[in-house]
Amino acid sequence: MEKLRIALPLFGLLLLAAACNKKADFNYYYYEPADYALISQHLNLPEIPDDYRAQLPTHIANLGLAARPVEQDKAILGRVLFYDKSLSKDGTISCASCHKQELAFSDNAKVSTGVFNRAGDRNSIALGSVLNFSAYYGTDLFGPSGVPFFWDNRAGTATEQNLASMTNPKEMDMSHSDIVSAVQSKAYYAPLFKMAFGSEQINSERVSDAIAEFVNAIGSYKSKFDKEAEKAIGYNVYSNNEYKSFSGFTAQENAGKNLFLANCASCHSPTQSRPAKMKANNGLDIATTDAGVGGITGVSADQGTFKVPLLRNIEITAPYMHDGRFATLEEVVEHYNSGIQAHPNLSEELRAPGGGPLRLNLSENDKKALVAFLKTLTDTELIADTRFSNPFK
Amino acid sequence: MPMTRLYVSVLLIAVLLGNNACTHYYYAPNTLQTPFLQEQHDARASLGMISGDEFNGYEVHAAYSPLKHAAVMVNHFQVSSGSGSNVSSSEDSGAGHLTEVALGGYYPVGKYTTFSLFAGWGAGSVSNNFDFDVKADLSFQRRFLQPTVAIRGKWARFGAALRFNQLRYVKGEVDVEVGEPDLTIIRNIERASPLFVPEAGLSCGFGYQAFWADFNLNFCNIRDRDDYHFAYSTVGLSFSCQLDYFWRER
Numbered sequence: 001m002e003k004l005r006i007a008l009p010l011f012g013l014l015l016l017a018a019a020c021n022k023k024a025d026f027n028y029y030y031y032e033p034a035d036y037a038l039i040s041q042h043l044n045l046p047e048i049p050d051d052y053r054a055q056l057p058t059h060i061a062n063l064g065l066a067a068r069p070v071e072q073d074k075a076i077l078g079r080v081l082f083y084d085k086s087l088s089k090d091g092t093i094s095c096a097s098c099h100k101q102e103l104a105f106s107d108n109a110k111v112s113t114g115v116f117n118r119a120g121d122r123n124s125i126a127l128g129s130v131l132n133f134s135a136y137y138g139t140d141l142f143g144p145s146g147v148p149f150f151w152d153n154r155a156g157t158a159t160e161q162n163l164a165s166m167t168n169p170k171e172m173d174m175s176h177s178d179i180v181s182a183v184q185s186k187a188y189y190a191p192l193f194k195m196a197f198g199s200e201q202i203n204s205e206r207v208s209d210a211i212a213e214f215v216n217a218i219g220s221y222k223s224k225f226d227k228e229a230e231k232a233i234g235y236n237v238y239s240n241n242e243y244k245s246f247s248g249f250t251a252q253e254n255a256g257k258n259l260f261l262a263n264c265a266s267c268h269s270p271t272q273s274r275p276a277k278m279k280a281n282n283g284l285d286i287a288t289t290d291a292g293v294g295g296i297t298g299v300s301a302d303q304g305t306f307k308v309p310l311l312r313n314i315e316i317t318a319p320y321m322h323d324g325r326f327a328t329l330e331e332v333v334e335h336y337n338s339g340i341q342a343h344p345n346l347s348e349e350l351r352a353p354g355g356g357p358l359r360l361n362l363s364e365n366d367k368k369a370l371v372a373f374l375k376t377l378t379d380t381e382l383i384a385d386t387r388f389s390n391p392f393k
Numbered sequence: 394m395p396m397t398r399l400y401v402s403v404l405l406i407a408v409l410l411g412n413n414a415c416t417h418y419y420y421a422p423n424t425l426q427t428p429f430l431q432e433q434h435d436a437r438a439s440l441g442m443i444s445g446d447e448f449n450g451y452e453v454h455a456a457y458s459p460l461k462h463a464a465v466m467v468n469h470f471q472v473s474s475g476s477g478s479n480v481s482s483s484e485d486s487g488a489g490h491l492t493e494v495a496l497g498g499y500y501p502v503g504k505y506t507t508f509s510l511f512a513g514w515g516a517g518s519v520s521n522n523f524d525f526d527v528k529a530d531l532s533f534q535r536r537f538l539q540p541t542v543a544i545r546g547k548w549a550r551f552g553a554a555l556r557f558n559q560l561r562y563v564k565g566e567v568d569v570e571v572g573e574p575d576l577t578i579i580r581n582i583e584r585a586s587p588l589f590v591p592e593a594g595l596s597c598g599f600g601y602q603a604f605w606a607d608f609n610l611n612f613c614n615i616r617d618r619d620d621y622h623f624a625y626s627t628v629g630l631s632f633s634c635q636l637d638y639f640w641r642e643r
Contacts, residue, residue, distance in 0.1 A: 024586040026565030026579070032526065048569050 035191035042188050043391045049076055050387040052217040054132050059229040060221060063273050068134035068141065070217045073196040078214025080192060081207055083390045086182045087166060089115045089173035095162065095211065096390060098171070102383050104128025104313035105218060110324030114171040121170065122151050122290070123324035126317040128382050129309045132219030133158065136274045151306045151322045153279060154296045158212030163204065176204040183207060218388060220312040220379040224248070225272065228376075249376065256373025259366055263336070266349050267308050272377060279305040280347040283340035283357055284321060292322065294345075304345050313382070315375045329371045337362045417487050417521040417575055419531060419582055420560065421445050421624035422613040423470035424631065425594030427543045427552025428456035430464050430499045431507055434637055441609070441631025445624045448474035448487065452629060458499070466495040466511055475522075485524070491517030493535065507543045512536075523571050529579055530566045533586075535559070550605065552596035561587035581620045590615045590623070603638035607631050 030049050031039060039045055052075040054067035081087065082095045098112035098120075099105040105127030111120045130137065139146040139156035148154070149161035166172045166179060174182070183189050183202050190200040197206055228246035245254040261270050267277050279293045281304045288294070294303035306322045320326040326335065340350050340357035352358045362370070382388070424443060429435075436457040443452050450472030458464040468491070475486030493515020501507045518532040541554035567579055582588075591614050598607035609629035618625065 024562045024565065024583045026531075026562075026567060026583045028565075028567045028569050028576075030569050 031191060031195070039188045039191060042186070042393055043080060044393055045076065045080070045391055049073075052076075052214075052387060054134065054217065054219050054221075056132060056135065056219075057221050057226050057230050059226070059233050060131065060135075060271070060273055062233065063271060065131070065135045065273055067132045067219065068216065070134060071196070071213055073192075074210045074213035075217045076214075077189075077192045077196040078210035078212065078217075079388065080189075080391050081183070081211050082214050083392055084182075086186070087172060087174060087179060087207075089178070093172050095165070098124040099127050101385075101388055101390075102316075104220065104317050104379070104383060105388075106313075106317040108318065110319050112171075114168070115173045118170045118173075122322045123319060125151060125307070125309065126313060127215060127218050128220045128313040128379065129311065129317060130219060131221055131273055131310065131312065132216075134216040135219070137216075147274065147278065148307075152292050152296050153307055158215050159205070159208040162211045162215070163208045166208075179204045179207055214388075218382075220382045222381040223312065223379040224376040226379075229271070250372070252369045252372045253376055254373075255366070256369035256371070257376075259362070259370045260373050263360060264311075264370075267347065268311050272310050272312055275308040275310055277308045277347070280308050280349070281305045281343050281345040282321075282336075283343055283346045283350050284323075284325070284335070286341040286343060288343070288345075290322065301345055304343055305347075311374060312377050313379055315378045316383070329374055330367065333362070333367045333370050336360060337367065417485070417523070417529070417622060418445075418448065418474070418489070418624045419519055419521075419578065419622050420533070420590070420613070421448065421472060421489065422556075422592045422594075422611040422627050423468060423491055424452055424454070424609040424611055424627070424629045425539060425541070425552075425554040425556050425592065425596075426454045426456065426466055426468055427541055427550075427554060427594075427596045427607075428464060428466055428499065428509055428511075429507070429543050429545055429550060429552070429635070430456060430458045430509065431501045431545075432637075433458050433461040434641070435464075436636040437633050438636060439607070439631045439633030441607070441629050441633075443470065443472060443609075443627050443629040445472070445627040448472045448489075448624070450489075452631065454631070454633070462498050462500060464497060464499055464509070464511075466497065466513065468493050468495075468515070470517070485522065487519065487521040489517065489519035491515050491535065493517075493537075495537070495539065497539075505544050505546060507545075509539075509541045509543070511539045511541070513539070521571070521575070523568075523575070527568045527570045528566070529568065529571050529575060531562055531579070531582070532564045533560055533562045535561070548599060548601060550596075550598045550600075550607075552594075552598075552607075554594045554596075556592040556594065558590040558592060559587050560590045575622075578620065578622045585621070588615060588621070598633075600633075603635045605633045605635070607633060 029047055036047060049072055052070040052072055056065060056067050085091050085094045087094060093115050098107045100107060107124035111122060112124045114120055136142055137147045138158055139148060148156050155161035155164055166174045180202055193202055194200045196210055228248045232246055267280055269276050288304040291303050292306040294305060318327055320332050326332045337360045342357050350358050429437060438455045441452045443450050453469045456464055456466045471490040473488040493513050495511040495513025497509055497511030499507050499509035515535045520528060520530045522528050535558050537556050537558045539554055539556040541552060543552045562582055569576060592612060594611045596607050596609045598605045600606060609631060611627045613623055613625060615623055
């Protein structure tokens, strides 16, 4: 008995010592486990969701621009829909087919190919040319000052834009009911819709809304140009009277920057923040071959005018212009140097003092410098950003 | 003296009955059981209410001495806050439990005083609900060493104990939508586990023969407690029965 009396407390100490030593095993999840198991069968979505909030650099924020808060769950759903080829009539085309991430969400074809190999009408606009859609795109968000969508500015909102593309016979050729059926046929969409909208109900408006939110999250603001502009905050680097050099630029890039500020920035924005003009005719042809904005408004002054894009990621978004007629940046520069045509609606900025087409008379070194500067607008982080990549397995 | 007793009573009752709002805690100290053992076959069982800052619950304690100077002790602790039992509610809520067993020895010194030392192991969990389907569930194990001194008279008794815990969180299922600051708190717990958690408890009871009522105060004094959101203290009111009274020769 005496031994037992000693043994019992000792056994307690043994219990104390021998208890489990397992390391903490914490599982952080966003989706319900069963939902994530279903989603993971088809999609490479991270278990902890990506953060789609944009942090615009200070040199942009100082201009009064701010990125609207993105609804995370909608953007996640929108990412899946953006890459889903079942949202096209023949199951071969998704939004990403014509907006390829590796090309800053542009297409390297003059005009993109839609369902059943149908050729589109115009060159695919690079989504990566934009600073951030949520900062100034859309008349729904910004009223008349909001930048509209498409080359001819015909869509005021991102939802209007993507529904137009999905239903365009030359692009995805879907009806609204086709869109709903395609999405409903895939079980993994149910939890994604529930997360995004609070219920699993699927309709074309929600599809469009989610894609728009994903597109709103896309933006390019981490180029060499941005990094240098950030370092140069406080200097009036954009002044037309005195151009300050960026310390991290080469002499050629700085020379190109000066040429750009002097000759191009009045339309394409010195800060690459938002275009200075909503539309312009840039003298590609002497007569109207594509009505552009005029085809929508019916106004004669708009005939042959098109959206003025920002030039972010211009290096990787060839071919250029609304019809993809120029294959290289050198061709583009040469057009503005010596090839501007006297279209009746030619933009004022491209007219010489007498009213005829402007001739820049750039030297070969000038042209090379301008191209070198344009290449500083490439944002390699955007094209490698997994938040915007194809989620399908 | 009567006024002091009145103030203490009012304070305890207010804490026990009030406060149903919700803060998400990831640990709270249960009552440090004072076994009040003096002889072989002494046995007691108690049922009590326990309350802390924004949570309430109950406790069951039992102790038995199968051998002279040696005993076994069992504790169960269950608390909830907010609308704890209704996890489908949109309201924030929380719930936790702990069950533990301990073995140890006790040494009566004189007629009224007993020293004891118990070593034990327990397992429990805490589940915090933040919104519809947004939860953080953590499970943990606790090893402890508890020295206690108990003084018992005919009508009143007093206990003081220390408990040195090693608190090891073994598993967590955390919806990241719990948001901040809880996400950071949970990550702190995961990173710091196992944690050394010293606790102290005071017990004061009144009764006669087999039946006693005890007030219990328990304190948890972990360093950087706010980093882990551990409850600092709990108070309890328990009713116990000295079971040995019924089988012991009088």
